[in-house]
Amino acid sequence: MVIDDSELVLGRVKSRLTREGYEVLTVSNPAGASRQLSQCDLVLIDFHMPGMGGGEVLTNLRKAGKAMGAQPLFFLYTSDKTASRKHRDLGFDGALINKGDDESLVQQLAAALRFAKLRRMTR
Amino acid sequence: MGLVPRSNDKLGEHAPPASSRRKGSLATRLALGTVFLVLCVTGITVVELTHREWERLLESKRTAADMVANLFAGSMAPALDFGDAEAVKAGLDGLRSNTMIVYAAVFGADGRNPVAEHHNGRGDGGPSDGARAEGEIQVQSSVHSPTGTRLGSVVVRVSLAREVHAFRRTRARLIGFGALFATALASLLVVIMRRVLVAPLGRLEAAAIRLAAGDRVEVPADRDDELGSLSRAFNSMASAIDDRERRIAAQNRRLQALFDNMGQAIIVFGGDRLLTEERSRSAERWLDARPGNSILDILYPEDDSLDIERQAFDAWLDVALNAPPDKFRELIELAPRELERRTSSETMFFQLSFRLAEQLGSTRQLMLLATDVTEQRRLERSVVEKDREHERELSALRRLATGGGQQLGSFLEIARRRLATCRELFLPSPAPVAADGEAAPDRALVESLFQDLHTIRAEARCFDLAQLEAEVANVENELARIRNEDYRVRDADRGTLLRGIEHVARRLDEAERGFVEASPLGPNALDQISVRRSRLTALADATRGKHDRIARLVDDMTARPLVESLALLPEAVARWAERAGKKVQLMLEPEKAEIPLGLSQILGGVLSHLLRNAVAHGIEPESERTARGKPVIGSIRVWAESGPAGTRIHVSDDGRGFDLAALDGDAPTASPQRAFARALTPGVTTSSTSGDLAGLGVGLPAVQHELQSVGYQIELVSTSASGTTLALAPLPRRERRLLERHVG
Numbered sequence: 001m002v003i004d005d006s007e008l009v010l011g012r013v014k015s016r017l018t019r020e021g022y023e024v025l026t027v028s029n030p031a032g033a034s035r036q037l038s039q040c041d042l043v044l045i046d047f048h049m050p051g052m053g054g055g056e057v058l059t060n061l062r063k064a065g066k067a068m069g070a071q072p073l074f075f076l077y078t079s080d081k082t083a084s085r086k087h088r089d090l091g092f093d094g095a096l097i098n099k100g101d102d103e104s105l106v107q108q109l110a111a112a113l114r115f116a117k118l119r120r121m122t123r
Numbered sequence: 124m125g126l127v128p129r130s131n132d133k134l135g136e137h138a139p140p141a142s143s144r145r146k147g148s149l150a151t152r153l154a155l156g157t158v159f160l161v162l163c164v165t166g167i168t169v170v171e172l173t174h175r176e177w178e179r180l181l182e183s184k185r186t187a188a189d190m191v192a193n194l195f196a197g198s199m200a201p202a203l204d205f206g207d208a209e210a211v212k213a214g215l216d217g218l219r220s221n222t223m224i225v226y227a228a229v230f231g232a233d234g235r236n237p238v239a240e241h242h243n244g245r246g247d248g249g250p251s252d253g254a255r256a257e258g259e260i261q262v263q264s265s266v267h268s269p270t271g272t273r274l275g276s277v278v279v280r281v282s283l284a285r286e287v288h289a290f291r292r293t294r295a296r297l298i299g300f301g302a303l304f305a306t307a308l309a310s311l312l313v314v315i316m317r318r319v320l321v322a323p324l325g326r327l328e329a330a331a332i333r334l335a336a337g338d339r340v341e342v343p344a345d346r347d348d349e350l351g352s353l354s355r356a357f358n359s360m361a362s363a364i365d366d367r368e369r370r371i372a373a374q375n376r377r378l379q380a381l382f383d384n385m386g387q388a389i390i391v392f393g394g395d396r397l398l399t400e401e402r403s404r405s406a407e408r409w410l411d412a413r414p415g416n417s418i419l420d421i422l423y424p425e426d427d428s429l430d431i432e433r434q435a436f437d438a439w440l441d442v443a444l445n446a447p448p449d450k451f452r453e454l455i456e457l458a459p460r461e462l463e464r465r466t467s468s469e470t471m472f473f474q475l476s477f478r479l480a481e482q483l484g485s486t487r488q489l490m491l492l493a494t495d496v497t498e499q500r501r502l503e504r505s506v507v508e509k510d511r512e513h514e515r516e517l518s519a520l521r522r523l524a525t526g527g528g529q530q531l532g533s534f535l536e537i538a539r540r541r542l543a544t545c546r547e548l549f550l551p552s553p554a555p556v557a558a559d560g561e562a563a564p565d566r567a568l569v570e571s572l573f574q575d576l577h578t579i580r581a582e583a584r585c586f587d588l589a590q591l592e593a594e595v596a597n598v599e600n601e602l603a604r605i606r607n608e609d610y611r612v613r614d615a616d617r618g619t620l621l622r623g624i625e626h627v628a629r630r631l632d633e634a635e636r637g638f639v640e641a642s643p644l645g646p647n648a649l650d651q652i653s654v655r656r657s658r659l660t661a662l663a664d665a666t667r668g669k670h671d672r673i674a675r676l677v678d679d680m681t682a683r684p685l686v687e688s689l690a691l692l693p694e695a696v697a698r699w700a701e702r703a704g705k706k707v708q709l710m711l712e713p714e715k716a717e718i719p720l721g722l723s724q725i726l727g728g729v730l731s732h733l734l735r736n737a738v739a740h741g742i743e744p745e746s747e748r749t750a751r752g753k754p755v756i757g758s759i760r761v762w763a764e765s766g767p768a769g770t771r772i773h774v775s776d777d778g779r780g781f782d783l784a785a786l787d788g789d790a791p792t793a794s795p796q797r798a799f800a801r802a803l804t805p806g807v808t809t810s811s812t813s814g815d816l817a818g819l820g821v822g823l824p825a826v827q828h829e830l831q832s833v834g835y836q837i838e839l840v841s842t843s844a845s846g847t848t849l850a851l852a853p854l855p856r857r858e859r860r861l862l863e864r865h866v867g
Contacts, residue, residue, distance in 0.1 A: 006581050006585075008581070008582045008586075009581045009582070012584075048573060049574075075431075079580075080577065080599075080603070081429075082606065082607065084429050094434065095429050095431070096431060099581070100581065100584045107432065111434075111435040112431050114435045114439065114457045115434055115435035115438055118438040118439055118441075119438065121442060122438075
C-alpha cells in the first residue's frame with residue numbers, strides 16, 4: 001500500500017511497481033487506509049501530507065492493524081533525508097529514500113520485502 | 124593470491140619442533156650415558172681388583188704371622204715346661220726387634236692369665252677384640268712339651284699398616300687409570316656419534332624445516348646404512364611433495380584463469396561473517412575483498428541506517444548462518460540477488476548467488492558468486508530509457524488526446540495556488556508568544572512551506588519538469604537548514620525564502636510557456652478537454668447546413684489541428700520518391716492552423732493524391748533537373764493560411780508544372796485556371812503513361828469531388844516550368860449553399 005497526498009506520485013509509483021509484478025494499493029486519503037491493511041505486506045507512507053503527518057498516519061494505522069490482527073511493515077517514503085533519519089523515533093520499521101527515483105524504489109522495495117519475511121521467520 | 128593460497132608463515136606452524144624446545148641434544152645425552160656406563164664398569168673393575176689385592180696381602184700377612192707364632196711357641200716350650208718365667212720374659216723381649224709385632228703374650232696351661240706379655244708401645248695390649256682386628260692380625264699357637272703335653276699357648280698380634288698403605292696406593296692408581304680410560308672412551312664415542320648419527324640427523328631436520336617452508340630440498344644419501352635409507356626416503360618424500368605442490372599450483376592457476384574469465388567474484392565467508400583466504404582475483408579487484416573483512420561491509424560499505432538493502436542483508440546473515448541445514452535452501456531465496464556498486468568513477472552491477480560452501484557440524488561457510496552484469500544492465504537500462512522516452516512521447520500524445528494539457532493546466536493552477544499560500548505565510552501577523560515570553564520559533568511556517576513545496580516538487584517530477592524540481596529543491600534545502608538549526612526564520616532567511624519562491628513561480632511560468640510552445644495547439648493546449656468524438660460528430664451533423672451562431676460555435680469546437688492530417692505524409696513522400704527514383708524533400712509548415720472537422724477527415728487522402736502526383740509528374744528526374752539548372756533535390760511545400768472565409772491550404776512544388784497544352788486538348792482555353800478545370804474532369808490526364816503512382820486521370824476529379832462534399836475546392840494558383848502551386852480553399856458561400864441544396 002502506498003499512501004501519498006499527490007495523485008500524480010501515486011500514479012507513477014503504481015505504474016512502476018505494477019510493471020515489476022507487485023500488487024499495489026494507492027491511497028491519497030489516509031482516513032480510509034485501515035480497511036485495506038489486511039491485504040498488505042508493506043505500507044509506504046509519505047512524510048509531508050496536509051492535515052495529518054506521516055507519523056500520525058502511522059500511529060493510527062498501527063492501532064487499526066493491531067485490532068484487525070494485520071501486522072504489515074510500515075516504511076517511510078520520502079526524499080527528505082532529515083525526516084528519514086527520524087523514522088525509528090516516529091515508529092516506522094524502516095525508510096525508503098530517494099523518492100522519485102523509480103529504479104531505486106524497485107531495489108529498496110525488494111529488500112524491504114525480504115526484510116519483512118526474515119523478520120516474520122525470526123519472530 | 125590464489126584460489127587456495129597458503130602463506131609460508133602458516134606452513135611454519137607445521138614445522139618440526141624448534142631446537143629451543145629440546146631438553147638436550149642427542150649427542151650430549153649419548154655421551155653422558157656412555158660416560159656413566161664406562162664409569163660403572165670401571166668402578167666395578169677397580170673394586171674387584173682392589174678387593175683381590177687386599178685378600179692377597181692379608182693372606183700373606185697371616186701366613187707370616189702364623190710362622191712367627193709357631194716358631195715362638197716352639198722356643199717357649201722348655202721355659203714353660205720348667206716354669207722359668209725369666210726365660211719366658213727373655214723370649215718375649217727377643218720379639219721387640221720385630222716392629223710389625225704390636226703385641227705378644229705367653230699363657231700357661233690354664234690359659235687364663237698370661238705368664239708374660241709384650242707391648243710395642245702402640246696398643247693397649249691384651250687379647251684382641253673385634254675392632255682392633257681390622258688393622259691387625261692376631262694368631263695363637265699352642266706350646267707342647269716334647270712328650271706332647273700341652274704346656275700353654277702364645278698369642279702374637281701383628282700390624283697391617285704397611286699392607287694398608289700399599290693397598291691404598293694400588294687402589295688410587297687403579298681408580299685414576301679407570302677414570303682416564305672412561306673419559307677417553309666417552310669422548311671418542313661422542314665424536315663418533317656426532318659424526319655418524321647426530322650431524323646427518325641435524326641435516327635432515329634442517330631440510331625438513333626448509334621443505335615445510337616451501338623450498339625444494341635434497342639431502343646427501345650416499346651412505347649405505349639406516350641413515351642413508353632414511354635420507355633416500357626423505358628425498359623421495361620431498362620430491363613427491365614438490366611434484367604435488369606443482370600440480371596443485373598448476374591446477375590453481377587453471378582454476379584461477381577459469382574464474383577470471385568467468386567474470387565472477389568468488390568470496391567465502393564463515394559464521395563470524397568474516398572472509399576466509401579463498402577468493403578470486405575479481406573479488407579483490409571489484410569488491411576490494413580481503414581476508415578478515417566483513418561480508419556485510421564488502422557488499423554494503425556505507426554503514427547507513429537508511430540503507431534498507433544493508434539492513435535486509437544483515438538480517439539474512441543472522442538467520443542464514445545459524446539456521447538448520449534443511450532450512451538453508453529456503454533462505455537462499457531471501458538473499459539479495461542484485462548489487463549496485465557505485466564508485467567515484469563508475470557504477471557496476473552484480474548478480475549475486477549464495478551457496479553453501481562447507482558444513483562442519485553447526486559451523487557453516489557460505490560462498491558468494493558475484494557475476495559482473497554491468498554491460499547487460501547498462502544495455503537494459505539504455506533500452507528501458509529508450510522505452511521510457513518512447514513512453515513519455517506516447518504519454519505526451521495520450522495526454523494531448525485525453526486532455527493532458529488539462530492535467531498540466533490543473534497542476535500549474537494548483538502549484539500557483541500553493542505558492543500564493545506560501546507567500547501569504549510571510550505576511551505580517553501577530554507573532555505567537557511562547558509561555559516563557561520569548562517569541563516562539565517559526566516551526567509552523569517552516570513546516571507549512573516545506574509541505575507545500577515538497578508536493579510541488581513531487582508533482583513536477585511527474586511532468587519531467589527538472590528545472591522546476593531543482594528550484595524547489597533549493598528552497599527545501601534552505602528550509603532544512605533552518606529546521607536543523609533552531610526553527611527561527613530571520614530577516615535574511617525571509618528574503619532568501621521569498622526570492623526562492625519567486626524563482627519557483629518563474630519556473631512554473633517557463634514550464635507553461637515550454638509546453639505551449641511545444642504543443643501544436645499552442646495556448647489552446649491548456650484549454651483542451653476530453654470529449655468523445657462520436658458525440659461531437661453527431662453535434663456537427665445536427666448543425667450542418669445551418670449558419671447560425673450555434674453552428675459556428677460547433678464548427679469551432681469540432682475544428683481539428685491541421686498537423687493531425689499531415690502526420691503520415693513525410694514518410695509516405697519519402698517512400699514514393701524512392702520508388703520513382705527521385706530525390707524529394709517535403710516541408711510542412713502547418714503553423715497552428717485549425718481546419719473544419721469534415722475537411723480533417725478527408726484531408727489526409729486529398730493531400731496524398733496531390734503529393735503523389737507532384738512526386739510522379741511534377742518533380743523531374745535528377746538529370747532533367749540538372750539540365751534545367753534546378754537543385755538536384757526537388758521540394759514540395761505544404762502550408763496554411765488563415766483568412767476570414769476559412770483556412771486555405773497550399774501545396775506547391777518546384778517541378779516542371781502542368782502541361783497546359785495537353786490539358787487544353789481540342790478546345791484551347793484562355794487561362795491556366797480553365798485548363799486546370801478540364802483536368803478536374805474524370806478521364807483527363809496530362810501523363811502519357813500511367814504507373815503505380817499516378818497518371819490514370821481519376822485522381823484530381825476524385826479529389827475535387829471529396830473536397831466539395833465538405834465545402835472546399837481545389838484551385839490552381841500558378842503553374843510554370845519552375846513549379847506549381849495548388850490551393851485547397853473554402854467554396855464561396857453562394858456555391859456552398861447551392862451545393863448543400865443539391866446534396867440535400
